[in-house]
Amino acid sequence: MSIVSLGASRVRYETVGYFRSPDAVFFTFLFPLIMLGIFTTAFSSSGDVSAGPGTTSISVGAYYLPGMVAAGILLSGVQNLAVDIAGEKGDGTLKRLGGTPLSPVSYFLGKIGQVFVTGILQAGLLLLVAGTVFGIALPTELSSWATFAWVFVLGIITSAFLGIALSALPRSGRSATAVVIPIVLILQFISGVYLQFYLLPEWMQNIASIFPLKWMAQGMRAVFLPEDFQALEVGGSWDLGAVAIALLVWLVIGLVLSRLTFRWIRKDA
Amino acid sequence: MTEPEAVVRVRDLHKKYGHHHAVDGVSFDIHRGETFALLGPNGAGKSTTIEILEGYRDRTDGEVSVLGIDPGKGGLAWKARLGIVLQSGGESGVMTVSEQLRHFAGLYPNPRSVDEVIAAVGLEEKAKTRITRLSGGQRRRVDVALGIIGRPELLFLDEPTTGFDPEARRDFWTLVRLLKSEGTTILLTTHYLDEAAQLSDRVGVIAGGKHIDIGRLDEIGGDDARIPRVRWRDRDGMRERRTTEPGALVSALCAEFGSEPPELEVIRPSLEDIYLRLVAESQAEAQAVLA
Ligand SMILES: Nc1ncnc2c1ncn2[C@@H]1O[C@H](COP(=O)(O)OP(=O)(O)OP(=O)(O)O)[C@@H](O)[C@H]1O
Ligand SMILES: [Mg+2]
Numbered sequence: 001m002s003i004v005s006l007g008a009s010r011v012r013y014e015t016v017g018y019f020r021s022p023d024a025v026f027f028t029f030l031f032p033l034i035m036l037g038i039f040t041t042a043f044s045s046s047g048d049v050s051a052g053p054g055t056t057s058i059s060v061g062a063y064y065l066p067g068m069v070a071a072g073i074l075l076s077g078v079q080n081l082a083v084d085i086a087g088e089k090g091d092g093t094l095k096r097l098g099g100t101p102l103s104p105v106s107y108f109l110g111k112i113g114q115v116f117v118t119g120i121l122q123a124g125l126l127l128l129v130a131g132t133v134f135g136i137a138l139p140t141e142l143s144s145w146a147t148f149a150w151v152f153v154l155g156i157i158t159s160a161f162l163g164i165a166l167s168a169l170p171r172s173g174r175s176a177t178a179v180v181i182p183i184v185l186i187l188q189f190i191s192g193v194y195l196q197f198y199l200l201p202e203w204m205q206n207i208a209s210i211f212p213l214k215w216m217a218q219g220m221r222a223v224f225l226p227e228d229f230q231a232l233e234v235g236g237s238w239d240l241g242a243v244a245i246a247l248l249v250w251l252v253i254g255l256v257l258s259r260l261t262f263r264w265i266r267k268d269a
Numbered sequence: 270m271t272e273p274e275a276v277v278r279v280r281d282l283h284k285k286y287g288h289h290h291a292v293d294g295v296s297f298d299i300h301r302g303e304t305f306a307l308l309g310p311n312g313a314g315k316s317t318t319i320e321i322l323e324g325y326r327d328r329t330d331g332e333v334s335v336l337g338i339d340p341g342k343g344g345l346a347w348k349a350r351l352g353i354v355l356q357s358g359g360e361s362g363v364m365t366v367s368e369q370l371r372h373f374a375g376l377y378p379n380p381r382s383v384d385e386v387i388a389a390v391g392l393e394e395k396a397k398t399r400i401t402r403l404s405g406g407q408r409r410r411v412d413v414a415l416g417i418i419g420r421p422e423l424l425f426l427d428e429p430t431t432g433f434d435p436e437a438r439r440d441f442w443t444l445v446r447l448l449k450s451e452g453t454t455i456l457l458t459t460h461y462l463d464e465a466a467q468l469s470d471r472v473g474v475i476a477g478g479k480h481i482d483i484g485r486l487d488e489i490g491g492d493d494a495r496i497p498r499v500r501w502r503d504r505d506g507m508r509e510r511r512t513t514e515p516g517a518l519v520s521a522l523c524a525e526f527g528s529e530p531p532e533l534e535v536i537r538p539s540l541e542d543i544y545l546r547l548v549a550e551s552q553a554e555a556q557a558v559l560a
Pocket of ligand 1: 286289291309310311312313314315316317318356
């Protein structure tokens with residue numbers, strides 16, 4: 001069997017495994033949806049938000065939607081894979097696979113494919129519920145969806161590689177969530193997912209700008225928020241060029257780190 | 270014909286963990302089609318040796334060749350020819366038994382039939398059960414099934430029957446004999462000496478990382494260690510004598526008693542007796558060196 005067809009078989013296997021793991025489904029698949037539900041209901045009475053007097057205003061739920069889509073990408077990729085692969089190292093799954101003729105490339109394809117498939121389902125579910133249950137208006141122009149497509153694809157692949165890379169950090173499967181979740185959580189707070197990015201102090205914005213989540217969230221705001229909201233961005237515009245560059249750089253960093261750190265087993269450990 | 274081809278060749282193997290010498294100069298060959306049992310007490314270095322042969326661990330020193338290849342440099346084509354049952358399987362196991370086996374079968378160029386393998390390890394009734402919901406012994410059978418699914422030329426079995434019930438162990442022996450009849454070369458470790466006696470052609474004994482003895486099942490320990498003992502009861506209590514001619518002794522006893530000697534037994538040393546003696550001797554020697 002070729003590396004690619006084995007990769008495809010791994011994608012099926014990994015995706016089935018993902019949906020059979022309640023922790024993964026709750027904390028990485030459903031979490032953004034639950035948070036969107038909380039924000040929408042909690043702030044339902046606090047009125048609409050706008051970029052300033054006389055500009056288009058939207059509901060709080062609509063304002064949070066792009067952040068939740070971006071958080072979903074981060075959770076599905078980084079949190080899911082970092083915890084999952086660290087667990088596989090700890091429980092002997094990787095050792096077993098390392099004794100079979102499975103290429104690490106097929107293994108990676110399986111993980112990235114799983115993140116891609118579940119990431120699309122997650123985003124689809126989030127938008128479906130946002131549009132129907134929470135009554136949030138979704139973009140109608142094709143150009144917005146084209147932006148969505150490339151930000152999503154670039155974001156999800158970058159997240160997947162960063163998840164694989166980050167899985168090298170926990171010393172054991174059991175400590176994985178303790179190591180990974182705080183990192184992911186802090187990123188969400190400083191990157192404009194839970195807190196409005198334009199309200200954060202400049203130094204925090206600068207730190208967040210180093211990391212990819214800020215750029216995913218910004219790309220998604222460009223997709224889902226009205227044009228008027230550009231005024232609230234740091235440079236006064238969506239700056240999609242910078243989004244693309246930042247995500248590409250992180251994709252390459254993730255790829256290189258994954259390649260350098262991945263081992264079937266910790267030799268002699 | 271000369272010596273049969275060596276599938277596994279180990280020469281003066283050394284492995285150190287820090288300052289601890291876990292394997293200290295072990296050598297053996299395993300020939301094609303042979304079942305070789307590597308025996309030794311806990312911590313003897315069996316798993317370390319096997320995992321070096323499987324390519325999991327680096328060696329400190331010595332020469333190793335497995336299917337003609339240095340395990341440290343073995344590629345995917347090489348791994349496709351191996352079957353590995355590790356001492357500790359362990360797995361998250363959200364897949365069912367048959368899903369897991371089907372998936373692993375897909376990794377190999379010429380796998381066995383999934384249903385046949387499930388039947389061979391006696392898990393037909395659990396085929397649709399998730400691995401997490403199996404008992405310990407049943408999970409161990411999945412490990413064995415995964416080890417043979419790829420139709421390996423060389424099979425490593427590191428304590429494969431831990432947790433098996435007696436019937437499952439007998440079934441496993443049947444399975445191993447089937448694999449042998451198909452020409453599979455097998456390296457086995459076990460603490461069940463009857464299992465080693467049932468299955469292996471040759472035996473190597475190590476303790477504390479050091480070589481103790483190696484030989485065919487019927488020659489290990491030397492002739493002296495296999496001398497049978499005759500046991501019976503007379504007026505003074507139980508009597509026992511080691512003799513190479515137990516038949517002659519028994520007929521002499523019959524003549525002497527003029528009837529059946531009470532509680533008569535002829536005991537041939539089992540592999541377990543021979544093994545325990547070898548290990549005890551080596552410990553005594555090691556202590557003598559220290560003293
Ligand atoms: N990863 C490791 N790091 C340090 N020491 C180790 C490591 N693995 C094994 N050892 C040590 O090496 C020695 C041999 O261990 P090994 O697992 O090879 O024994 P074994 O013969 O398989 O024993 P058992 O019958 O209990 O399975 C032991 O003293 C053990 O403590
Ligand atoms: Mg062992």
